[in-house]
Amino acid sequence: GAGVSQSPSNKVTEKGKDVELRCDPISGHTALYWYRQRLGQGLEFLIYFQGNSAPDKSGLPSDRFSAERTGESVSTLTIQRTQQEDSAVYLCASSLLVAGVLYFGPGTRLLVL
């Protein structure tokens, strides 16, 4: 596809369950980001991958959150033991250049009951 894709588009889960969110970046983009947007708030940085460098995990809110990226392709964001405050839209973005424009996917809407 031409853009960033994310799956699932919606996810409803029970408190305490683990969830895994997937992101397919634009082909050739070396940088990949995860953000989240809680209801009525701005976008909150979570984690950043750039090539083979160690990821910038400084935005992850707790150790329940982790992310992986295979080379310069797919990334998965895992949330363990979900809590209600994890409910948000999780957005993935990719970028071609180190200081370039970010291209966002449509997001995964997570609802933790």
Added chain:
Amino acid sequence: DQQVKQNSPSLSVQEGRISILNCDYTNSMFDYFLWYKKYPAEGPTFLISISSIKDKNEDGRFTVFLNKSAKHLSLHIVPSQPGDSAVYFCAASLETSGSRLTFGEGTQLTVNP
């Protein structure tokens, strides 16, 4: 610590008039600024950007102004069209952080026919 702030959660204008969206930042080290537009159920899309070495950048109906001394930027849309109705986010980055963006909370623009 909200480093990028959009103090107006909403703005309503008449079609054909000018829309002015404002954004303030606190980190004087930010050197690149962007505006994104977001429709419901979609990811943010890039609109326009400006480097800190400039004070104005124009692209069609969209112009971004940067006032570094005031740590303030604004987006002007003229003439406004109903299709411009969306949430607008300003974002800022540091060259040393790669493309990691710090976002404001967003302003909902409504353009009335």
